[in-house]
Amino acid sequence: MNHSELDNLQTTLNNALNKLRIAMDRSMLPPLSSQYGNEMHPLDGLDQPTPVGVYEARRAALASVAELKNLLQHPFEKAAESTFAMYDFVTVQVFVEHGIVDRMAKEPSGISVKTLQSELNIDCHRLTTILRHLSACGWIRETQDGIFALNRPSRILLQGQRGRALISVPGNMRIAEALPQWLTHPEFRFSESPEHTAFQLANDITKPFFEWVKDDRNYLGRFAACVEALGEYVTPGILSDYPWQTCLNSTIIDCGGGKGSLAIALANKFPALRLVVQERGEMIELAEANIKANLDPSSVPGTVVAEAHDLFSAQPRTGDNYTFMLRHVLHNWPETQAVSILEKLAAAAGPKSKILIIERVSGHYPNTHVQLEHDLTNTTDITTSASLMNEKDILNSSSRIPYALALHLLCILNCHERTLDQWRTIISRAGLVVTGLYKLRAYVSIMECRVIGA
Numbered sequence: 001m002n003h004s005e006l007d008n009l010q011t012t013l014n015n016a017l018n019k020l021r022i023a024m025d026r027s028m029l030p031p032l033s034s035q036y037g038n039e040m041h042p043l044d045g046l047d048q049p050t051p052v053g054v055y056e057a058r059r060a061a062l063a064s065v066a067e068l069k070n071l072l073q074h075p076f077e078k079a080a081e082s083t084f085a086m087y088d089f090v091t092v093q094v095f096v097e098h099g100i101v102d103r104m105a106k107e108p109s110g111i112s113v114k115t116l117q118s119e120l121n122i123d124c125h126r127l128t129t130i131l132r133h134l135s136a137c138g139w140i141r142e143t144q145d146g147i148f149a150l151n152r153p154s155r156i157l158l159q160g161q162r163g164r165a166l167i168s169v170p171g172n173m174r175i176a177e178a179l180p181q182w183l184t185h186p187e188f189r190f191s192e193s194p195e196h197t198a199f200q201l202a203n204d205i206t207k208p209f210f211e212w213v214k215d216d217r218n219y220l221g222r223f224a225a226c227v228e229a230l231g232e233y234v235t236p237g238i239l240s241d242y243p244w245q246t247c248l249n250s251t252i253i254d255c256g257g258g259k260g261s262l263a264i265a266l267a268n269k270f271p272a273l274r275l276v277v278q279e280r281g282e283m284i285e286l287a288e289a290n291i292k293a294n295l296d297p298s299s300v301p302g303t304v305v306a307e308a309h310d311l312f313s314a315q316p317r318t319g320d321n322y323t324f325m326l327r328h329v330l331h332n333w334p335e336t337q338a339v340s341i342l343e344k345l346a347a348a349a350g351p352k353s354k355i356l357i358i359e360r361v362s363g364h365y366p367n368t369h370v371q372l373e374h375d376l377t378n379t380t381d382i383t384t385s386a387s388l389m390n391e392k393d394i395l396n397s398s399s400r401i402p403y404a405l406a407l408h409l410l411c412i413l414n415c416h417e418r419t420l421d422q423w424r425t426i427i428s429r430a431g432l433v434v435t436g437l438y439k440l441r442a443y444v445s446i447m448e449c450r451v452i453g454a
């Protein structure tokens with residue numbers, strides 16, 4: 001019998017796991033354990049880039065596991081998993097917001113539901129069902145009947161960890177629920193306006209997302225922390241896989257720079273860089289506090305500063321002395337607004353200025369698409385030679401997070417993910433041209449642009 005699909009996936013998985021083992025040993029990384037490990041593994045940190053070999057092997061292994069599941073799972077089970085997927089999210093929310101994960105962290109060998117009931121005042125029968133669901137999802141494990149302990153991944157949900165920031169934005173379930181209604185809404189169904197999204201329907205409001213956010217300090221703080229966490233997840237790849245030393249002769253303007261976390265990380269890694277975080281007025285206080293708290297205290301004063309600036313106003317920083325950077329900004333806007341933001345930068349940029357667009361480029365694009373300007377060893381062309389899955393399938397199977405993020409942004413802002421050709425259309429409409437494309441160890445890439453004809 002020819003089991004070619006099964007055989008290919010099995011071989012891909014075996015090859016990827018063998019490569020992972022070798023790459024981890026080469027990088028002197030300790031073995032992985034999802035259970036029985038009370039500490040985070042070095043690969044769980046968000047401060048260092050994942051070594052190239054580990055990154056590639058892990059990606060191929062996870063993609064083949066996802067494909068194997070598609071191949072093996074009964075379709076009814078797949079339907080059932082999707083039907084009840086809302087509880088994947090809600091149980092994690094309960095786990096975090098009711099203090100369960102923080103309490104369990106104090107008992108590495110496990111805690112009984114009875115103890116959790118008496119301390120947290122939550123019914124132990126309900127707790128047991130919730131905790132068993134979390135256990136089936138791999139967050140925790142039931143060590144004995146009614147005794148639960150954390151697994152390694154749940155540490156990302158503890159106080160101060162980035163996974164916690166991600167899950168702590170309220171109201172997302174309501175927005176997702178409004179999606180079907182949005183698609184058939186008489187007025188909104190074909191609208192491109194950020195005022196006509198599932199977000200407005202879910203909250204029964206008319207203001208666009210960013211206008212609404214600024215009036216609610218609690219939501220603003222949580223949303224900014226979530227954006228910061230998503231940014232920090234891709235920061236190590238951004239720092240490692242782009243030649244930042246080419247920007248030393250200019251000041252980098254981080255347009256729509258949020259709380260300034262990328263600017264701070266760049267300055268801490270490359271102390272000779274100078275950066276300005278430009279943001280909406282209401283964000284400046286948050287950015288300044290973040291700079292004060294997290295910029296290396298030995299930095300030269302003024303290494304990173306924050307200033308209020310609207311993306312749609314004329315850019316006051318002009319000429320060759322500036323590099324302009326936009327991370328996770330253009331994806332928030334429909335084409336017309338994205339072009340308008342870039343036009344402001346094209347008008348301000350000198351012939352030598354670079355405009356760095358850090359965004360996800362959806363779909364598969366070969367390295368040869370654009371002339372790469374830097375050392376090829378820096379790039380991560382992820383296709384593992386021993387893999388029998390092609391890069392397109394690996395990409396698809398490892399794109400669940402970026403696709404989900406694109407869907408969420410569509411629902412709150414009416415914006416779209418973009419292929420390389422779609423990015424190039426926007427970039428050229430603004431009078432810019434892509435002069436370099438950098439694939440990173442992250443789900444975003446850097447499109448390096450300059451003014452056309454410069």
Ligand SMILES: C[S@@+](CC[C@H](N)C(=O)[O-])C[C@H]1O[C@@H](n2cnc3c(N)ncnc32)[C@H](O)[C@@H]1O
Nearest residue numbers: 227231256257258279280309310311327328329
């Ligand atoms: C998704 S966040 C990205 C933040 C940051 N670049 C990062 O990567 O963490 C988009 C940012 O654009 C900012 N923004 C939205 N509209 C803006 C405007 N009209 N002028 C300046 N910034 C704006 C928001 O406040 C938000 O911080």
